Amino acid sequence: MPKVYFVGCGPGDPDLITIKAKKIIQKADVVVYSGSLIPTQILNFCKKAKLHDASKLVREEIFEILKQNAKKNKIVVRLHDGDPSIYGAIKEQIDNLQPEGIESEVVPGVTSFLASAAALGMQLTLPGVTQTIIITRAESRTKVPKEEKISELAKHKATMIFYLSVHLIPKIVKQAIEGGYATLTPVAVVYRASWNDQKIITGTLTDITKKVRDEKITRTAIIIIGDVIQPKSYEYSKLYDKTFSHGFRKAKIKLQ
Numbered sequence: 001m002p003k004v005y006f007v008g009c010g011p012g013d014p015d016l017i018t019i020k021a022k023k024i025i026q027k028a029d030v031v032v033y034s035g036s037l038i039p040t041q042i043l044n045f046c047k048k049a050k051l052h053d054a055s056k057l058v059r060e061e062i063f064e065i066l067k068q069n070a071k072k073n074k075i076v077v078r079l080h081d082g083d084p085s086i087y088g089a090i091k092e093q094i095d096n097l098q099p100e101g102i103e104s105e106v107v108p109g110v111t112s113f114l115a116s117a118a119a120l121g122m123q124l125t126l127p128g129v130t131q132t133i134i135i136t137r138a139e140s141r142t143k144v145p146k147e148e149k150i151s152e153l154a155k156h157k158a159t160m161i162f163y164l165s166v167h168l169i170p171k172i173v174k175q176a177i178e179g180g181y182a183t184l185t186p187v188a189v190v191y192r193a194s195w196n197d198q199k200i201i202t203g204t205l206t207d208i209t210k211k212v213r214d215e216k217i218t219r220t221a222i223i224i225i226g227d228v229i230q231p232k233s234y235e236y237s238k239l240y241d242k243t244f245s246h247g248f249r250k251a252k253i254k255l256q
């Protein structure tokens with residue numbers, strides 16, 4: 001059956017690609033890739049593939065390249081930055097291929113918010129602080145449902161992650177405070193996480209806008225808001241507690 005592989009190639013560092021993704025890219029006949037966010041080193045894994053830069057194509061042209069080549073039983077790869085399921089527009093591609101009898105296989109990748117957390121050396125959930133991560137974006141040309149207004153999501157005071165939004169940071173700050181975050185809640189912005197020119201900016205809801213503007217960062221960044229970045233206090237995990245039993249280990253000390 002003709003097939004298209006939707007492959008996530010990770011956040012930038014070519015070493016962060018999965019072995020599975022690399023093997024598929026190496027044997028590909030055709031690769032349609034997401035413009036500037038795919039590093040040259042990863043495109044260099046192609047041994048014979050004809051390359052198409054999706055940033056120069058419209059949707060219908062991409063569909064045609066995928067379809068025509070899959071129907072010729074070529075190994076066709078649609079290469080996405082990070083993970084294809086996160087702001088990657090794969091459903092419209094999969095749904096367009098399916099009626100033509102073309103199968104799709106998705107290969108996951110390391111998404112940029114995880115590379116950002118790694119760059120910060122941080123844990124996104126902490127006992128005693130939050131057990132929840134909210135991933136979203138600020139509204140711009142793409143509308144966000146009103147139930148997902150930043151000020152509504154902010155009411156949870158969980159860890160919030162923003163994609164595609166660094167140019168709108170003043171709006172994010174305003175709505176995060178309206179929603180209930182304290183003005184001194186820590187914020188981190190990671191620009192081009194895992195690339196050689198990665199930049200990390202840390203601050204609070206009060207000063208992050210100025211710091212981001214001073215660094216002239218307007219794109220390709222993840223914003224993280226939450227006390228987990230610099231918690232005043234937190235609890236140790238239960239899993240490794242000597243009083244805690246689980247399926248693989250009995251408690252070393254019994255609670256009185």
Ligand SMILES: C[S@@+](CC[C@H](N)C(=O)[O-])C[C@H]1O[C@@H](n2cnc3c(N)ncnc32)[C@H](O)[C@@H]1O
Pocket residue numbers: 011012037080081082083084085086087088110111112113115116162163164165190191192193194195219220221222
């Ligand atoms: C269209 S989305 C694609 C996201 C991608 N599928 C992923 O999983 O990371 C593009 C947005 O992802 C974020 N992004 C992608 N690569 C990044 C990186 N290396 N560092 C920081 N943010 C990145 C930025 O917010 C950028 O505006």
